[in-house]
Amino acid sequence: MSGRHLPSWLQGLLWTAPWWLGFLLFLAGPMAMSLYVSLCDYPLLQPAVYVGADNYREMARDPIFHKVLINTFIYAAIAIPLGTVLAVLLASLLNQKARGQALFRTCIFVPTVVPLVATAVVWLWMLNPQFGLVNHGLRLIGIEGPTWLASPGWAMASLVLVGLWGVGSPVVIYLAGLQDIPESLYESARLDGAGTARQFWHITLPGISPVILFNVIIGIIATWQIFALPFVMMKGSPGPDRATYFYTMYLFDNAFRLLKMGYARAMAWVQLLIILLLTGVVFWASRRMVHYRGA
Numbered sequence: 054m055s056g057r058h059l060p061s062w063l064q065g066l067l068w069t070a071p072w073w074l075g076f077l078l079f080l081a082g083p084m085a086m087s088l089y090v091s092l093c094d095y096p097l098l099q100p101a102v103y104v105g106a107d108n109y110r111e112m113a114r115d116p117i118f119h120k121v122l123i124n125t126f127i128y129a130a131i132a133i134p135l136g137t138v139l140a141v142l143l144a145s146l147l148n149q150k151a152r153g154q155a156l157f158r159t160c161i162f163v164p165t166v167v168p169l170v171a172t173a174v175v176w177l178w179m180l181n182p183q184f185g186l187v188n189h190g191l192r193l194i195g196i197e198g199p200t201w202l203a204s205p206g207w208a209m210a211s212l213v214l215v216g217l218w219g220v221g222s223p224v225v226i227y228l229a230g231l232q233d234i235p236e237s238l239y240e241s242a243r244l245d246g247a248g249t250a251r252q253f254w255h256i257t258l259p260g261i262s263p264v265i266l267f268n269v270i271i272g273i274i275a276t277w278q279i280f281a282l283p284f285v286m287m288k289g290s291p292g293p294d295r296a297t298y299f300y301t302m303y304l305f306d307n308a309f310r311l312l313k314m315g316y317a318r319a320m321a322w323v324q325l326l327i328i329l330l331l332t333g334v335v336f337w338a339s340r341r342m343v344h345y346r347g348a
Contacts, residue, residue, distance in 0.1 A: 091318035098312065108319035117295070117303060118320070124209070125300040129276035132213050136272060137265060140220045144227030145257065158228070162221040173285035176215045177202075202286060205296040212283055212297055216276075223268045230264035231257065262343040266335070273331050277324060280305065300324060 059067075066073075091108055093101035112118045147158050164172065179186045180201040188198030201211040234256065242252045258265075280301040283292070291298035304324070308317035 087318050088322065090315055091322050093315045095315040095318075096312045097308075097314045101315065104315070108316045109323070111316060112319065112323065117298075120295050121298050121300045121303040124296070124298055125277055125279070128209060128213065128279065128299065129273065131209075132216050132276050133269060133272040135213065136217060136220055136223065137269060139217060140223040140227055140268065141258075141261070141265070143220065144224045144231055145253070147224065148228060148231045158225075161224050165219050165221040169281040170285055172215070172218065173282050176211075176218070177286050180211055202297075203293055205292075205294040208287075208292050208296045212279075212286070215282055215286070216279075223271075226264055226268060227261060230261035234260035259344040262339075263345055266339050266343050269335055270332055273335065274328055277301075277328050277331075 090101055092103060092105055094104045094107070095101035143161060147154065147161065151157075178184075180188075182188055182198065182200040182203070185198075185201075187201070191198040199207045201207050238256050238260075239252055242256060247255070278301050279299050283297045283299055284302055284305075287297050291302070300320070301324070304317050304320045307313045307320065
């Protein structure tokens with residue numbers, strides 16, 4: 054049968070076959086299998102045994118699960134606002150016309166292209182309480198630095214600090230948003246007597262609010278999946294008093310150390326629901342705070 058005699062719906066399916074076949078084989082199929090395994094007792098080296106919602110019930114009774122949930126929430130609640138404020142301020146500074154502007158932008162962006170493992174190793178040395186550059190710098194001004202990664206009170210702060218090191222990627226996105234704001238708005242504000250602070254608050258922030266929303270969503274996804282930095286810096290351990298034991302680290306341990314693949318898959322689905330819920334809350338809260346041009 055020639056192509057011109059095929060029904061239009063079948064022709065459409067054939068033309069879009071590369072997409073929907075790829076979707077079924079590489080996304081929908083694995084997700085369906087993952088959902089089924091989350092309902093099983095699957096020790097990885099033996100066949101999966103269906104147990105219903107037992108894995109999800111176990112989470113409600115698992116104190117370590119509660120601990121990693123709280124740790125990840127605290128990390129996200131600190132890292133996302135700090136990262137957003139720092140990135141917006143750096144982008145605003147880098148958007149000013151000055152000598153060496155390209156060099157400064159490059160210096161801010163370079164850390165983001167360094168592999169996370171290499172970044173973690175470098176900071177592991179810099180935060181060394183005896184020989185690290187951070188404590189050495191503090192001693193020069195008469196301050197005795199803490200044991201950054203060995204203290205429950207400072208371990209989380211250390212990871213937030215290291216996370217801010219990679220703020221260059223959102224800075225580049227904010228720069229693009231800043232350059233899209235019409236200069237005529239600033240000229241009108243200056244004619245009306247508005248100072249720099251008022252221009253920033255009433256023009257700059259509303260102008261880049263869609264970009265802020267985008268970066269916050271990306272930040273939610275990234276912080277709730279944080280793994281490489283704490284895993285390398287804490288050498289695979291939960292940290293002091295499990296202070297740096299995050300959700301994805303516990304998921305990894307259940308899957309590949311304890312061989313509780315069913316429980317790990319259930320954790321992965323709960324993680325997905327948490328991210329979707331937080332994303333939905335941010336979208337709902339942004340309805341009055343995000344301003345789209347022409348809207």
